[in-house]
Each structure stands twice: as C-alpha cells, then as structure tokens.
Amino acid sequence: MVQEPVSLWAQTTDVDYMRMEGRDAHPSYCWVTRKLMEIYGEKRVEILDCGVMSGTTFAKLKEAGLDFDYTGIDVGEPLVKSCRERFPEARWEQMNVLDLSFSGDSFDVVNCRHLLEHLPYYETAVREMFRVARRYVVVCFFQAPRDPEVLLRRDTAGGYIWLNRYSPGPFEHLLGELSSAFECVDIAHGRRVDRIYFCTKKP
Template sequence: MSAYIATDAVAYEHSMGRWSRALAEPFLDVLDLRPGAKVLDAGCGTGALTAAILARDPTAQATGVDVGEAYVEAARAAIPEARFEVGDIASMRIPSGSQDAALGLLVMAFLPDPPAAVKEMARVTVPGGVVATAMWDFWGGFPFLRLLADTAAVVLREGAEWRDRYWTHPIGTPGRLRSLFEASGLHDVRERDIAIRQDFQGFDDWWSPWLTGQGIVGAFVAGLEAPARGRLEGALRRAWGADGPRSFVATARMATGRVA
C-alpha cells in the first residue's frame, strides 16, 4: 500500500484522522508507559497518538516521524510540546536505545518494507522497552470501508482491480503482526484485537471525505472520471439505504513486543 496520498492534513483529519484519534485511546490502554517516558510515534501522521500520549502524561517526551510533510507540519502546529521530523521510519536519525517505547499506530500496511520498520523501531528502543503497533483488519474488520471497496468492485472494472490490489492486504489479520515482530527479534510478543465504534451523521458524512483525495481510498475516488464516480456514488447511496445516522465497528489487530 505504498501509493498513499498525504498532502492535506485537514482533509485527512475528516477522512481517517478522527478514527486514528479514537483508536489511540484503547491502544494506549494496553500499554504501561512509565511517567516521563521517551516515546517514538512512528508514522505519526497529524499527531493523533502523540496528542493522546501527552494528554495522559504531560511529562512524556514524544517524538513523531512521518514521510508526509503536510501532516508533520500540522502536527508541529497542533502539538508544539512534542518533536516532529519528516523521515522514513525504516531509516531514522534517532540514536539507538534512546526511546523507552516505539509505537506505530495504523502505519504498517502503508509501508514498502514493514520488517525494516519494525527492526528500526526496535533499534531505537532501550533493552526491555516496548515496541507496539496496530493495523486495521482490512480483510474482515473494517466494514465502513469494505462497503465502499466491495461496491466499487461490483460497479466498476477499475474498482475490482483497485480492491484486489489494496484491500486483500493481510497484515491486520490475526497472526501476521505477531510473525512480523518475532521475525524482527522481539520477545514476549502478544497480539489482540482492539475496536472502536464509528458514528456517521449520514451518507454525506461518510462519503464526502473521500472526494478530497487523501490516503488510498481518497486517491481512488477522486481519481475516477466523473461518470464512473457518479455510478459509484449512486450504488453506494442505495447500499447505505435510507439516509440518516449509521454506526460501524472497526477492528484493529495490535501487537506488542519487548526488545532483548
């Protein structure tokens, strides 16, 4: 999933950032970060996880790294007490063993080389420190966007190609993150599901964020020719049913491990 568009922080917040912020809370609930910990937010985006860390512990020393310059700029503006860098989390300038924890929320599926990223997160973490990540289960636990992907596959030829290319990615399914962590040399590796509820005011609250072109889904929707996008929207409105509020449960697979 390397073809991720990250150019508009405001649009991202409306499309996916709001769900990253919601998932950050149960993600941190699993962890036992000591007060004042040095924490790496790997693939920080607009700073959802960093903000949650500092809200719980203002004495924490948080550093965020992300390749999206627009997202990093937004994080810097919103969270001046943290440090943010533009960079590849598979090759960071952070000193070895300098972090108490290295965390990556909703990033692994979008990296060209997830094993390299996990090894780098382990490198910068102190012995005994925690490395943790979570990724949406696109295959079976993400119904609010499976609705779009599966409808697109039926309605549009390019929709079927797009779904087959991006939505069969298995990294968020049970066992995959555990294997990734164990292969990277981490110990005491554990996996679990964490979930949030996603509430929408109506169809437009669900559909309109993808017209801005952010991420994998937005790039696909915004890149369609107008007639094709119109056919897809019409089919999705029928799939939605009577316009009005709708609620989904989104499930992410979380893995934790310790550095030897």
C-alpha cells in the same frame, strides 16, 4: 517524458483524514495509553511515534496525563509542518520509518499506528523500530493480519498508496525473533477491528 509515480502520503495535505474517517475515535488509542500508564505510572517515558499524520496519538497521550517526551516522524512534509504548528511542545521530524536517523536504543517506546499497511512491506520498518527502541515496540493495524496475504498498491491521481493485509505467520515469527514476549489484542469499534501487538524487545 514519463513521470515517476510518487507516494500519496509524501504529499498529502489532508491532515484531518483520520478524524473525517471517524478513525480517531477508535478505542485502540486508549488501550495503548492505558497500558503505558500501567507500566510507567508517574515515571517519564520517551516515545517515538512513526507515521503521525495529524498528531492524534500525541494529543491522546497528552489528554490521558501520561508524563512523556514525544518525537513524531512522518514522510509527509505538510503533515509534519501542521503538527509543529499545532503542537509546538513536541518534536516533529520529516523522516521515513524505513531509515530512521536515530541511534540504537534511543526511545523507551516506539509506536506505530495504521502505518505498516501503507508500506510496500513491513520487515524493514519493524526492524528499524526495534533497533531504536530500548524496551517496547507497539504496532497497531487497521487491517488485522490474516491469510491470505494481500499486497495491493493503488494508483490515484495524487500518487500511489499501499493497502496491504499481511499474513500473521511470518509477521509474528519476525516479532518472535525480536521480542522476548508480545501480547496481541483485537479491539473492535463497530465493524472496525484494530489489532495491537505490544512487544517487549529482547535485551
């Protein structure tokens, strides 16, 4: 019998992958935290974070002293379980960003970091994140959009993984359709350049 291929992310138990890769030291985390501190100051903010892996984004926001109510989602059941054990003060749900089970306008800010590159494509996820956001959607890429677009699915012994680099034109066109404004910044850490899109949702 032929076995259906499965997503590597849905079953990985490698919760420390980002730290081992040195990716958790990237200043793109601080840029987003600083921006949220500037906007919200002492005001409490409700955040949805999509594709949480080891919960590093939650830990960084907490470290920075932001007053926030956090929900994190991920497709990986072992990852969600580990986040629940490490950070019981936050809410963690096993969920697919392509089909979020929240009503519209549920969170002040919806964040995703290093996630869209790992989806077959970005459009459904971006529309879902804007649907559940009240005010801001933040997207951080480790593969800054650049032409030509490359959609690459790699099959490994543990399952398949998408490693896409998107064309900026159609991506930014979609953001333009959903946002009243968006800021785009590139942040370097050695040879790793993260691109952040900080979007204000259209009222």
